[in-house]
Amino acid sequence: xxxxxxxxxxTREARDLAATMEATRPGVLLTPPVDxxxxxxAITVLADMPGVNPERLKIDLHEGVLTITGHADAxxxxxxxxxxxxxRAGTFQRSFTLSEAIDQNxxxxxxxxxxxxxxLPKAEQAKPRQIEIRTD
Amino acid sequence: xxVRQLNPWGPNWNHPGSAYAQMRRDMDSLLxxxxxxxxxxxxxxxxPPMNVSEDPGHxxxxxxxxxxxxxxxxxxxVHQTVTVSGARQSPEEEGVSYHRKERxxxxxxxxxxxxxxxxxxxxxxxxxxxxxxxxxxxxxxxKPRRVTVQTS
Numbered sequence: 001x002x003x004x005x006x007x008x009x010x011t012r013e014a015r016d017l018a019a020t021m022e023a024t025r026p027g028v029l030l031t032p033p034v035d036x037x038x039x040x041x042a043i044t045v046l047a048d049m050p051g052v053n054p055e056r057l058k059i060d061l062h063e064g065v066l067t068i069t070g071h072a073d074a075x076x077x078x079x080x081x082x083x084x085x086x087x088r089a090g091t092f093q094r095s096f097t098l099s100e101a102i103d104q105n106x107x108x109x110x111x112x113x114x115x116x117x118x119x120l121p122k123a124e125q126a127k128p129r130q131i132e133i134r135t136d
Numbered sequence: 137x138x139v140r141q142l143n144p145w146g147p148n149w150n151h152p153g154s155a156y157a158q159m160r161r162d163m164d165s166l167l168x169x170x171x172x173x174x175x176x177x178x179x180x181x182x183x184p185p186m187n188v189s190e191d192p193g194h195x196x197x198x199x200x201x202x203x204x205x206x207x208x209x210x211x212x213x214v215h216q217t218v219t220v221s222g223a224r225q226s227p228e229e230e231g232v233s234y235h236r237k238e239r240x241x242x243x244x245x246x247x248x249x250x251x252x253x254x255x256x257x258x259x260x261x262x263x264x265x266x267x268x269x270x271x272x273x274x275x276x277x278x279k280p281r282r283v284t285v286q287t288s
Contacts, residue, residue, distance in 0.1 A: 028165060034236055034239065035236060035239050036234070037235065039230075039232045040231075044229075046203075046239060048202045048203065049202065051200070072265075075267065076189055077191060080190065080196060081191070082188070086185035086186050086187060113203050113204065114202030114265045114267065115203035
């Protein structure tokens with residue numbers, strides 16, 4: 001199974017999740033696609049969660065595991081008959097393991113147009129440091 | 137560029153209410169749960185995934201296009217064909233290194249052929265929480281009409 005270990009952040013695969021978690025509400029469980037990138041000060045996670053509004057989004061940090069959960073309701077009206085169904089509404093969920101290299105008190109989340117943006121600032125000791133080389 | 141044409145009521149698609157269509161959806165759902173891979177086409181590189189539905193007065197097309205500016209979306213209606221196109225670009229990030237890039241990116245265009253012609257001016261388009269919803273009022277001729285059976 002592919003997992004990538006970046007400094008401070010590890011993505012848990014859907015299969016790991018399925019083993020530890022059972023669906024507790026009706027609807028499908030979806031794994032949102034994510035982009036993860038790193039700059040000297042922070043790691044940023046972008047997750048596609050269309051149909052989720054801020055009231056239905058939960059971000060949970062527990063024992064170093066950051067879990068994002070968002071519910072999207074079906075937008076079809078009661079009288080609608082479906083002709084083509086390429087997606088279904090459901091619950092988006094994905095977890096990430098954080099190391100101590102992340103300043104867990106400074107995590108910021110914004111949700112716009114169905115994209116969640118999580119900024120995970122690095123703790124001071126994890127930032128790259130320029131070491132001055134002195135010549136005598 | 138992803139170009140794909142959908143023809144929901146054409147010969148290649150099952151009637152929405154048919155038992156076969158329902159069985160296929162159930163099968164997709166089962167496979168998805170077992171494999172963890174979405175059966176919604178997103179994994180197959182089709183973007184954006186679309187749902188097409190109807191009620192007695194309207195057709196509805198919904199497309200999942202998260203994280204785009206409404207001004208970057210083009211919706212055009214020519215006779216029976218509705219085309220949604222645009223480009224999804226991640227904002228340029230300076231000096232970062234990527235660890236994962238799973239989100240679809242780039243130009244896209246998808247067309248849906250519906251069983252009736254539409255007046256583009258009456259099509260309503262909304263973009264909320266990353267979902268584009270097109271509401272197309274059916275022309276009078278396409279609406280179900282009750283015919284009284286007379287007995288002599």
